[in-house]
Amino acid sequence: MGERSRGVTIADVAAHAGVSQASVSRVLNGKQTVDPGIVRRVQASIAALGYAPSAAARSLVHGRNDTIAMVVPDLGNPLFQGILQGLSLAAAADGYRVLVADTAERVDEEEATALEARHRCDALVLCAPRMPETRLRRVVDRVAPVVVVNRHLPGADVPIVGVDYVRGIRDLVEHLHGLGHRHLAYLGGPPSSASNAERLRGVEEAVAAHPEMRIDVHPGGSRLDDGYEAAETVLGARERGVTAVMAYNDLVALGLMTRLRELGVDVPGDLSVAGFDDVPMARFALPRLTSLSVPRGELGAQVWARLRTLIAGGPVEHTVLYRPRLEPRESTAPPPATATAAAAGKDRA
């Protein structure tokens, strides 16, 4: 590892300064009181030799690394990127670095990756783990200290930081309902995504609360292309009366809007579209995309706060869920008059 020119050790410094290794160590850590004269000589020797303590040796002695690992299903996801950035900055403030482990959505490698990553770090962040719950519980037990992001684990002894997707979707449905929409479509995300399941729960709750509404669920995806390719599906839905579409996330929504525009469908004139995450681009789209804002960096910082407590031997802090903030923009508007009339007609039928 970081050996300088040829591996100058604490022994070299001690010899150069004419003192014992112990003294050098003391000066280095400033723990005990050391004779000022010794201190100066040691510091001089350190500078002269360009010495820096071996991180590996320290790790062995201390049993820690000052490094944490973040396991994520897809580093290309803006949400995870934001969390990583927030986590990295927050941890750095406490002298910790972050190791990334991208499982590239290979669910069956997640467990091994997590164990391996944990093994070389002091703690772990499992970001939106895709693995089945039983397995996850087992993993979580073995890799503590650990914080889980965006996944429920009732009763488990783990801090959880996440987003209240149920509320988010419900808020969004309220917004669309308020605009007059009664027949919606939801474009789902990756099947193994727990946060997608949460969104679906939001959909169910919303329908339960508004029996006069109907929300169809269609397969979607998580990236721009997925949304782009879902346009045909959406148009089919529209023919069956859907007036607004909620996408799994902004990327899907943006891709969808692009394709709709190509096909001559006016958003929000003919169809309303909304996303999730409020990525920076959402504000800059045409039309500006209605979305649910999620504090990505803040999530990362919160993860670190919980992890730090755990590392310090503190208790498992409470789950914290951020409520997405609805950002109503141009892409959602009242349904077209024709659709309203049709719906009214259906009601009468």
Place this chain on the structure above:
Amino acid sequence: MGERSRGVTIADVAAHAGVSQASVSRVLNGKQTVDPGIVRRVQASIAALGYAPSAAARSLVHGRNDTIAMVVPDLGNPLFQGILQGLSLAAAADGYRVLVADTAERVDEEEATALEARHRCDALVLCAPRMPETRLRRVVDRVAPVVVVNRHLPGADVPIVGVDYVRGIRDLVEHLHGLGHRHLAYLGGPPSSASNAERLRGVEEAVAAHPEMRIDVHPGGSRLDDGYEAAETVLGARERGVTAVMAYNDLVALGLMTRLRELGVDVPGDLSVAGFDDVPMARFALPRLTSLSVPRGELGAQVWARLRTLIAGGPVEHTVLYRPRLEPRESTAPPPATATAAAAGKDRA
């Protein structure tokens, strides 16, 4: 670090299996030939005790970590995110993990961060370092093995992986010239960005090659907002005859297009706009954004290839520059007739 239940060591395994630590070690690493009977017993004990070797101890004895660090000025930059992802995946294939260190554009902390990060890893990636060249050379000498991304360092003993921004800009100018544009504007990026300086060089070369052309340089930035806020500047330039704008990157271009649209300026009807990087969103913008494609993941993989060679004691491989591929899309078109006439008039004057 990753101690299991209570720190079960190789000694415990040896005792449990009734053999020496050395034998356990041999079984673990499969280096030498070991009696099949021993192998079975050791493996049984390992399983029984749930033993896993200490990464710290291994590091100490081997002098390596199987970890590399990537220092980056801004984890929020899509280019760096893509490189990180590519690097992480490529390195993982060889059993290496990546540590991230985001300096948040604090140039004066870059050196210390690099040294610190290097000290706990086997090698370093300096991604678009902002620090002055003198300092960079010094750092690069001290942290080897290291690979530098997106920065020239003539004569230095370091592999460099980057993008040929000069060619990129020149290709883009050719494209615009071919469309009939003669008066362009360039929206610059962060002042400390070396790749911005390269782009500027491309601008100069292009002008030298086309004396009939003129390219104004304006301050810009690197994010969506920067482009959004540059719209007024761009409109001013347009009044002075500019018919096409090249932005530092796609984010700036996209932000700019959004604002222009708000202001009723038609792209590319009134003004052509082009970006750099070809982020996924470029293809989905309205109009689709002409950009210069940069293989982000491939860059990361190439960085790892060079770093791996270095770690293995191999030579400093040659610099590799990827030539951006022009992706002509809707946002660039021939200049408006009025502008052409005006330019022609100016020519005659």
Place this chain on the structure above:
DNA sequence: CTGTTAGCGCGTTCAA
């Protein structure tokens, strides 16, 4: 083929 021994570089007792 196996066990014994000696470090890797550092922190931390324990005497002096």
Place this chain on the structure above:
DNA sequence: TTGAACGCGCTAACAG
């Protein structure tokens, strides 16, 4: 206050 000695957990020599 300082120094000598030991141990962290593992691998790599060297004998047997």
